[in-house]
Amino acid sequence: DTGVSQNPRHKITKRGQNVTFRCDPISEHNRLYWYRQTLGQGPEFLTYFQNEAQLEKSRLLSDRFSAERPKGSFSTLEIQRTEQGDSAMYLCASSPGSSNQPQHFGDGTRLSIL
Amino acid sequence: QQQVKQSPQSLIVQKGGISIINCAYENTAFDYFPWYQQFPGKGPALLIAIRPDVSEKKEGRFTISFNKSAKQFSLHIMDSQPGDSATYFCAASKSGGAQKLVFGQGTRLTINP
Numbered sequence: 097d098t099g100v101s102q103n104p105r106h107k108i109t110k111r112g113q114n115v116t117f118r119c120d121p122i123s124e125h126n127r128l129y130w131y132r133q134t135l136g137q138g139p140e141f142l143t144y145f146q147n148e149a150q151l152e153k154s155r156l157l158s159d160r161f162s163a164e165r166p167k168g169s170f171s172t173l174e175i176q177r178t179e180q181g182d183s184a185m186y187l188c189a190s191s192p193g194s195s196n197q198p199q200h201f202g203d204g205t206r207l208s209i210l
Numbered sequence: 211q212q213q214v215k216q217s218p219q220s221l222i223v224q225k226g227g228i229s230i231i232n233c234a235y236e237n238t239a240f241d242y243f244p245w246y247q248q249f250p251g252k253g254p255a256l257l258i259a260i261r262p263d264v265s266e267k268k269e270g271r272f273t274i275s276f277n278k279s280a281k282q283f284s285l286h287i288m289d290s291q292p293g294d295s296a297t298y299f300c301a302a303s304k305s306g307g308a309q310k311l312v313f314g315q316g317t318r319l320t321i322n323p
Contacts, residue, residue: 100253129310138299141311198259200256201246204252
């Protein structure tokens with residue numbers, strides 16, 4: 097399968113712990129996105145990478161959140177000092193570099209904060 | 211600010227019927243309008259998308275109708291099947307920059323056999 101891959105699929109952690117998620121985009125897609133989806137809502141944009149450069153961040157992305165995409169391949173999203181409100185599905189999407197090409201989503205990482 | 215409003219929140223349709231979901235947007239700079247289908251525990255999957263230079267696009271049983279002057283677009287699912295039961299999201303984005311998607315709130319569609 098050559099779709100977007102996300103790991104882990106589920107993460108349960110205690111409040112205050114740090115967590116890290118990984119996204120492997122579709123090969124040769126140079127655009128990579130992170131979104132957050134809470135129960136019963138549509139995904140909300142968090143951040144965007146063009147190759148290895150992080151070019152846009154949402155105001156939703158507090159200073160406890162950091163994302164990287166070393167070498168323009170896989171990406172990681174880290175949340176430090178997790179809070180109850182961080183419980184959500186974290187989705188990764190990738191697309192080719194051309195204008196308004198379809199974004200293909202992974203199946204997400206579901207984060208539960210105890 | 212809610213930039214894309216979707217209705218209804220939930221919809222029940224009989225097998226073989228037509229399912230219609232509507233979306234309205236505010237930002238006239240939006241120029242790409244996709245629809246995604248999401249099953250429980252899965253990520254959104256692209257169904258069909260339209261750009262504002264056409265008023266309708268059809269792919270199989272799925273049709274997008276687009277009204278630029280009203281800033282509205284809708285998804286029609288013809289001959290709805292139980293396997294179509296899922297949550298559907300409309301979205302919008304604009305060219306240039308991040309081209310990030312702005313999603314509607316979703317419609318939970320149930321097709322009764």
